[in-house]
Amino acid sequence: MQRDTKNVHWVVRMNRRNRTWCGLLLFGTMVSHLVTKETGALTWVLLVAQYFAYPQLVYLYARRASRPMRAEMNNLLLDGFCFGVWAAVLGFPIWITFIFLVTVTVNMTVFRGKPGFVQAIAAMTAGALVAIVAGGFHFSPETGWPATILSILTISIYVLVVADSAYHRAVSLHEAREQIRANEQALMHKLEQISALEAQLREQANRDPLTGLFNRRFFDATLEREIARCKRDGHSLSVVMIDVDHFKKINDTYGHQAGDEVLRLLGSILGEGVRASDVVCRFGGEEFLVLLPSMGTQAAQERAEQWRIAFSTTSVLLSRDKIGATFSAGIATYPDNCPQPEALVECADASLYCAKKEGRNRIVVSGDNVAVPT
Numbered sequence: 367m368q369r370d371t372k373n374v375h376w377v378v379r380m381n382r383r384n385r386t387w388c389g390l391l392l393f394g395t396m397v398s399h400l401v402t403k404e405t406g407a408l409t410w411v412l413l414v415a416q417y418f419a420y421p422q423l424v425y426l427y428a429r430r431a432s433r434p435m436r437a438e439m440n441n442l443l444l445d446g447f448c449f450g451v452w453a454a455v456l457g458f459p460i461w462i463t464f465i466f467l468v469t470v471t472v473n474m475t476v477f478r479g480k481p482g483f484v485q486a487i488a489a490m491t492a493g494a495l496v497a498i499v500a501g502g503f504h505f506s507p508e509t510g511w512p513a514t515i516l517s518i519l520t521i522s523i524y525v526l527v528v529a530d531s532a533y534h535r536a537v538s539l540h541e542a543r544e545q546i547r548a549n550e551q552a553l554m555h556k557l558e559q560i561s562a563l564e565a566q567l568r569e570q571a572n573r574d575p576l577t578g579l580f581n582r583r584f585f586d587a588t589l590e591r592e593i594a595r596c597k598r599d600g601h602s603l604s605v606v607m608i609d610v611d612h613f614k615k616i617n618d619t620y621g622h623q624a625g626d627e628v629l630r631l632l633g634s635i636l637g638e639g640v641r642a643s644d645v646v647c648r649f650g651g652e653e654f655l656v657l658l659p660s661m662g663t664q665a666a667q668e669r670a671e672q673w674r675i676a677f678s679t680t681s682v683l684l685s686r687d688k689i690g691a692t693f694s695a696g697i698a699t700y701p702d703n704c705p706q707p708e709a710l711v712e713c714a715d716a717s718l719y720c721a722k723k724e725g726r727n728r729i730v731v732s733g734d735n736v737a738v739p740t
């Protein structure tokens with residue numbers, strides 16, 4: 367059965383590899399040293415257990431631990447303790463003790479810095495002391511040339527393995543960072559697309575698709591704001607309500623498409639030369655509303671008159687038809703002729719009604735014989 371090692375913490379995997387392969391070299395080195403000594407069977411058994419069973423046991427412990435990195439640090443300390451025991455049991459042979467010292471301190475320092483170095487020394491010392499207390503102290507530092515050569519080989523290979531691991535770690539870190547950067551860029555791009563889409567949707571929600579002017583929803587929201595502003599600042603606020611004359615007849619005579627073109631023409635005339643603060647909207651059907659903040663009756667009337675002349679003198683060309691149209695408009699201005707800004711649309715509507723009644727193609731200002739709604 368193949369075990370899935372991909373989910374095992376990379377430090378646990380790396381240390382298992384190092385313990386297994388560098389352990390084999392260390393095993394060989396120790397064997398070459400022990401064969402020159404009188405070595406009991408127990409020592410051989412323990413040596414085999416140390417280099418063949420121990421790496422697998424500590425790997426299983428770290429792999430199953432809820433915090434594998436912490437478990438692996440405990441394993442490294444245990445390595446130090448065991449090497450301390452072996453060093454003392456063997457009488458501190460100089461080369462073998464040196465390998466123990468280098469591997470244990472490097473392993474701990476890589477992960478914990480200087481405190482790791484101190485902990486490694488402490489773990490080795492503890493192991494050595496335990497062995498000395500249990501079995502007595504003896505000192506036999508010399509190693510024969512086979513053990514010396516194997517020791518040099520082992521330490522060289524160990525340093526190479528550590529350097530190679532560090533290199534691969536650096537490469538995969540670099541790749542991961544690049545991947546994160548690419549993901550971030552893709553995410554930013556998506557966010558930009560989403561906010562552009564949102565802005566587009568917001569814009570569409572406020573626009574009339576036929577004329578491109580604002581719609582009633584937007585007008586209502588703006589009117590509320592402008593009413594609050596004109597009340598606060600005491601500025602004028604004018605509303606012009608416009609309705610195409612006999613529009614039904616245009617539709618009936620030239621068709622719905624011709625009617626649409628007439629509405630588009632009026633929309634473009636109303637939209638020309640507006641101030642940033644003006645709000646031109648299609649209120650529905652053939653009815654338009656223009657909100658003119660900070661504009662008194664006279665100026666609003668002049669503007670509406672310009673639109674009326676422009677519209678009545680411009681024709682829509684459709685196939686062979688030249689379609690002309692006029693509009694009627696009602697104007698209401700706060701505070702000039704409409705004392706309640708909330709009633710501006712109603713006042714303008716009443717004036718528009720008057721303009722229609724008086725014969726169309728004209729503009730009527732609220733208050734000019736127009737009953738102001740109460």
Ligand SMILES: Nc1nc2c(ncn2[C@@H]2O[C@H](COP(=O)(O)OP(=O)(O)OP(=O)(O)O)[C@@H](O)[C@H]2O)c(=O)[nH]1
Pocket residue numbers: 576609610611612613614615617621622623624625626629650651652722
């Ligand atoms: N082409 C077109 N026609 C529309 C649209 N919306 C509403 N209408 C038509 O506009 C016409 C409005 O007619 P009426 O309310 O009778 O008004 P009118 O004919 O302009 O008469 P007065 O306003 O009294 O001058 C109706 O026939 C609606 O079908 C639109 O988007 N496009």
